[in-house]
Amino acid sequence: MRILVMTKPVPDPAANAERLGPDFRLDRGASPTVVNGNDEYGLEAALQLVEALGGEVAILTMAPAGGVETMRKALAMGALRGVLVADDALAGADIPTTIRVLAAAAQTQEWDLLLGGLDTSDGAGGAVTAGVAARLGLPLLSAAAHIAPDEAGRKVRVRRLSAKGYDLLEAPMPAVVSCTQALGTPRYPSLKGIMAARSRQITTLSLADLGEGLLPAGGQWPSRVVGVQPPPSRATGRAVTGDAASQAREIADYLTAQRII
Amino acid sequence: MADTRHDPLSFVRPAGPVIGIKPLAPSDALATPLDDAPSAAPLSSNPVSAMALSANMVEMSLPGRPADRNGPNTTAARCYDARVTQSGPILGSTRLTEEQVLLREAVRVLADERVAPRAAEIDRDGAFPEDLRRLLAEQDVFAIPFAERHGGLGADLLTLVLAIEQLSRACATTGLILAVQALGATPIQMAGTPEQQDRWLPGLASGEKLIAFGLTEPDAGSDPSGIRTRAVRDGDDYVIDGGKRFISHASVADYVVVFAVTNPGAEKPSRRLSAILVETDRPGFAVTRVEHKMGLRGSPTAELAFDGLRVPVANRLGEEGQGFAIAMKTFERSRPGIAAQAVGIAQGAVEAAAAYANQRRQFGHPIAELQMVQALLADMDAATEAARQLLYTACAEIEAGGGEAARWAAIAKLVAGDTAMRVTTDAVQVFGGYGYTEDFPVERMMRDAKITQLYEGTQQIQRLIVARSLAARAPAL
Numbered sequence: 001m002r003i004l005v006m007t008k009p010v011p012d013p014a015a016n017a018e019r020l021g022p023d024f025r026l027d028r029g030a031s032p033t034v035v036n037g038n039d040e041y042g043l044e045a046a047l048q049l050v051e052a053l054g055g056e057v058a059i060l061t062m063a064p065a066g067g068v069e070t071m072r073k074a075l076a077m078g079a080l081r082g083v084l085v086a087d088d089a090l091a092g093a094d095i096p097t098t099i100r101v102l103a104a105a106a107q108t109q110e111w112d113l114l115l116g117g118l119d120t121s122d123g124a125g126g127a128v129t130a131g132v133a134a135r136l137g138l139p140l141l142s143a144a145a146h147i148a149p150d151e152a153g154r155k156v157r158v159r160r161l162s163a164k165g166y167d168l169l170e171a172p173m174p175a176v177v178s179c180t181q182a183l184g185t186p187r188y189p190s191l192k193g194i195m196a197a198r199s200r201q202i203t204t205l206s207l208a209d210l211g212e213g214l215l216p217a218g219g220q221w222p223s224r225v226v227g228v229q230p231p232p233s234r235a236t237g238r239a240v241t242g243d244a245a246s247q248a249r250e251i252a253d254y255l256t257a258q259r260i261i
Numbered sequence: 262m263a264d265t266r267h268d269p270l271s272f273v274r275p276a277g278p279v280i281g282i283k284p285l286a287p288s289d290a291l292a293t294p295l296d297d298a299p300s301a302a303p304l305s306s307n308p309v310s311a312m313a314l315s316a317n318m319v320e321m322s323l324p325g326r327p328a329d330r331n332g333p334n335t336t337a338a339r340c341y342d343a344r345v346t347q348s349g350p351i352l353g354s355t356r357l358t359e360e361q362v363l364l365r366e367a368v369r370v371l372a373d374e375r376v377a378p379r380a381a382e383i384d385r386d387g388a389f390p391e392d393l394r395r396l397l398a399e400q401d402v403f404a405i406p407f408a409e410r411h412g413g414l415g416a417d418l419l420t421l422v423l424a425i426e427q428l429s430r431a432c433a434t435t436g437l438i439l440a441v442q443a444l445g446a447t448p449i450q451m452a453g454t455p456e457q458q459d460r461w462l463p464g465l466a467s468g469e470k471l472i473a474f475g476l477t478e479p480d481a482g483s484d485p486s487g488i489r490t491r492a493v494r495d496g497d498d499y500v501i502d503g504g505k506r507f508i509s510h511a512s513v514a515d516y517v518v519v520f521a522v523t524n525p526g527a528e529k530p531s532r533r534l535s536a537i538l539v540e541t542d543r544p545g546f547a548v549t550r551v552e553h554k555m556g557l558r559g560s561p562t563a564e565l566a567f568d569g570l571r572v573p574v575a576n577r578l579g580e581e582g583q584g585f586a587i588a589m590k591t592f593e594r595s596r597p598g599i600a601a602q603a604v605g606i607a608q609g610a611v612e613a614a615a616a617y618a619n620q621r622r623q624f625g626h627p628i629a630e631l632q633m634v635q636a637l638l639a640d641m642d643a644a645t646e647a648a649r650q651l652l653y654t655a656c657a658e659i660e661a662g663g664g665e666a667a668r669w670a671a672i673a674k675l676v677a678g679d680t681a682m683r684v685t686t687d688a689v690q691v692f693g694g695y696g697y698t699e700d701f702p703v704e705r706m707m708r709d710a711k712i713t714q715l716y717e718g719t720q721q722i723q724r725l726i727v728a729r730s731l732a733a734r735a736p737a738l
Contacts, residue, residue: 188371191401191414194363 001055001149003046004109005079006102006116006129009033009063009070013121024225025092026122033070038117040074042179044186045147046115047078053149056080058109062090062101068202075197076189082202083109089207094221095123097214099131104210106132111174112153118143118178129178139171145182149173357423357653364405364416365423371400372431380432383559384705389513390559393435398468402428406443407466408450411458418594419656422601426649429605430612433709434559436605440598441509441560445472447591448518448536452579461516461538473514474595475505475539475565476588482507483722485520485585486530490567492521492537494574499523499537501570504549507716511563512548514541519567520584527582534584538576545570556708589667593659596670596717600652600677603713607645607681610688610706614638617692617701628691637691641684648673648680668730675723678713685710 011018011031019030035043046057059074061067062085071082085105093101106114114136116129133140141147141158145166149156156173159166161182189197207214216222238254240247255261357365375396383390397403406421407413414420421443429436446465449458464470481487490503501521511517516538523535539546550564579587615638618629628634655673659666685707689696696703714720 188375188400189367190399191364191367191404193401194367195360195414198360198363 001050001053001113001153002111003050003055003057003113003115004106004111005039005043005046005057005059005074006106006114006132007039007043007059007061007071007074008036008117008120008122009061009067010036010120010122013037018122020228023092024228028064028066033067035070035074036117036120036122038119038121038179038181039115040077040186041181041183042115042117042144042177043074043077043079045144045179045183046113047187048184049113049147049149053151053153055112058082058111060102060105060109061085062093062098062105064091065204071202072197073189075200075202076193077187078193079200081200084202084204085206085210086204087207089215092221092224094216094223095125095127095131097216097221098128099135100214101207101210102128103132103135104214105205106136108205108210113147113149113156113173114138114176115147115179116176118180129176133176136176139175140178141169141171141175142178144177144179147177147183357419360416361420361423364414364420365427367400368402368424368427369430371396371402372427372435376428376435377431380435381699381702381705383432383434384556385558385699387553387558389510389561390435390438393432394438394468394471397435397438402439403442403468404466405439406446407462411462412466413462417656418597418660419653422597422652422656425598425601426605426608429602430609431605432559433602433606433706433712434557436602437509437557437560440595440602441474442468442472443598444591444595445474445510445514445516445518447594448474448578448587449538451590452536452583452587457538457575457578464515470515471510471513472516472518473508473511473563474591475508475511475517475519477505477507478503479506483719485534485588488520488522488534490519490521491525492519492523492535492572494523495571497574498571499574499577501537501539501545501567501572503567505565505567507552508563508565509560509716511541511565512551512561516540517546517565518578520588523584524582531585532582534588535581536578536584536587537572538578539567539570539572540576543570543572555711556705557712592718593666593670596674596723597652597656597659599713599717600648600655600670600673603674603677603681603710604645604649604652606706606710606713607641607648607677607684610681610685610703610710611638611641611645613701613703613706614641614688614691617695621693634691637687641687644680645684648677651676665730667726671718671723671726671730674713674717675720675727678710678720678723681710681713682707 010033011026012034015031017031019027021027034040043057043059049055050057057079059071059079059082061071061082063070065084065086067084067086068082071084075082083105085101090097090101114132116132118129119126120128130140130142141156141160143161144158145161146159147156148158154172155170156175156177158169158171158177160169161180240250242250252261376393379390379393383393401414402424404413405416405424406418407415409415421439425436425440428439442465446462449461453461461470461472465472476485476488478488478490480489490501490505492499492501499521501519503521505511505517505519508517519537519539520534521537522533524533527533545568547566547568548563549566552562552564554562615629618634618638619627621628624631629638652673655669658669663669685703688703689707692701692703695701698704718726
């Protein structure tokens with residue numbers, strides 16, 4: 001079983017230091033970075049599959065050259081090697097370009113499953129993993145809560161989160177899976193893993209290595225951010241006090257006045 | 262003063278990758294018989310006073326370091342190619358290597374996310390935290406002070422100290438788990454044969470097995486010349502009778518390194534003892550009491566009784582009569598571990614006090630804006646940083662193999678222990694009445710800090726070592 005996991009470096013949500021530059025793009029120097037949460041859940045699932053079935057896990061990242069540091073964190077968890085697509089021409093890349101580049105990079109590798117997060121905690125477009133599947137013409141098994149390849153390595157079954165529980169999806173491999181928190185808690189890298197990751201290979205590819213036609217015609221992103229607004233602050237809540245009967249009455253009156261009941 | 266290049270008890274350093282610094286003068290031989298000069302320090306030639314000097318309540322204590330690592334020169338190593346001791350400071354002598362920073366960060370994350378949430382509970386329950394012992398094993402934290410060929414990371418003393426510090430910042434009991442493992446393993450690394458090392462060290466590096474260090478007895482604390490436990494040769498066995506007291510982890514350990522009298526008639530009291538590794542499941546080994554302590558309440562401190570305890574002679578570490586020297590050399594590597602525990606406790610207290618001062622409002626402002634509180638916090642932070650940097654330099658000096666390891670170890674532990682006591686006491690002051698309750702962690706830190714002034718040699722013993730070293734260096738006028 002060969003699994004390639006797309007891992008995006010994102011600002012560490014715990015650091016709470018995310019900041020935008022003057023062009024509304026992420027200021028990458030402002031915050032420490034970590035592997036995007038949903039990607040990390042996918043990586044954990046991939047590592048468990050390989051531990052059970054044999055094979056190898058590799059990671060694929062599109063980021064500036066400094067993304068190597070975050071990739072080491074994924075390698076420390078147990079991925080054996082990494083592929084980094086880094087090219088100055090990709091600064092500020094939009095979603096369609098990101099999809100084209102990652103799909104092209106994925107095609108340079110051999111794998112049975114390609115995993116990526118359902119979305120990322122910084123961009124939150126939620127389209128890249130699905131877009132890569134479409135670009136490659138492969139089945140997409142989305143919003144995975146559980147991933148189970150068959151013993152023969154020909155098919156994969158995925159539980160897809162749904163409003164009523166989950167749907168059971170099946171597809172032939174190779175296939176693309178978008179990953180969620182429901183896959184389970186990622187492991188801490190062991191100290192030996194951290195040391196081993198330092199010598200694991202990270203191959204860096206540029207756009208020139210991936211062929212023509214990946215950038216939009218004319219060199220301009222078709223879409224760009226033109227403004228940023230913080231969400232309006234929430235109105236102060238209203239506390240309901242008194243004994244239970246009067247509280248119930250007050251809430252019922254309020255909901256009636258709002259024509260909710 | 263002893264030259265460690267010829268010190269038979271120096272660590273053997275087989276070739277292999279290095280984390281951290283490269284020693285100045287790698288020794289390439291180990292357990293040859295001890296020569297007559299007790300190696301530990303430039304102390305008196307009177308063995309009894311030398312003994313009183315460096316011995317002490319050792320067993321409750323700590324870490325040491327691995328038998329090997331070292332090898333090809335590294336960039337990181339070169340900045341240590343000079344002694345700091347009396348020739349002036351060497352710039353960059355305590356800069357951490359990239360590996361040390363990575364490992365420290367990994368342990369910090371474990372400490373913050375997995376250890377800290379358990380600390381109050383461990384203190385309240387007074388039970389050894391098996392879950393955290395497993396965590397340290399799974400994440401290779403136990404592996405830090407062991408050689409790669411024994412399944413370890415081959416890290417140096419400073420790297421071990423960084424890990425103990427980070428764990429202790431969250432929970433001193435948990436920091437001690439690593440420290441005691443390293444302490445107990447040090448005699449094996451230092452004086453064990455390759456066969457003994459292959460037999461025992463892999464299980465300790467993986468954390469599958471725990472080890473304790475058994476020197477102190479009820480009447481032999483600071484003065485190990487009072488040790489009465491006897492080991493009498495009987496064929497291929499020793500038969501051990503006697504007992505030990507204040508032995509950290511002895512009730513949960515798989516092995517205890519027991520220091521027993523094998524040569525009662527030796528001319529020098531320092532040649533009476535031998536170090537013998539005892540498996541705790543042997544008949545005749547009994548835990549007779551576990552202490553109820555003021556702090557470190559999750560760390561079991563046991564009293565042991567040996568009654569006709571048979572152990573193969575093959576379990577002896579080093580030669581007969583080397584036990585005292587092995588113990589003293591072990592302290593040179595284990596006292597920095599206790600100093601690290603102390604620095605970690607102090608750091609935890611500084612952080613807790615600063616956070617509280619920012620949030621607690623009196624007179625209309627956070628108390629962190631009050632000058633008297635600011636002064637307390639500033640002194641706490643400065644003292645903690647000073648103790649830390651002294652400790653890191655001490656580690657570099659000890660690892661580099663200069664002749665003053667015992668002095669550096671004593672100074673680091675003395676300063677760090679006293680700092681931890683003062684800083685935690687002041688942290689309670691910053692919290693006011695709230696700090697005196699179990700609702701906040703600083704009263705626990707204050708109780709935990711006290712032990713660092715007592716074990717691994719009392720502060721008085723540390724001062725004795727430092728004073729003797731100073732007197733030996735000073736020219737006679």
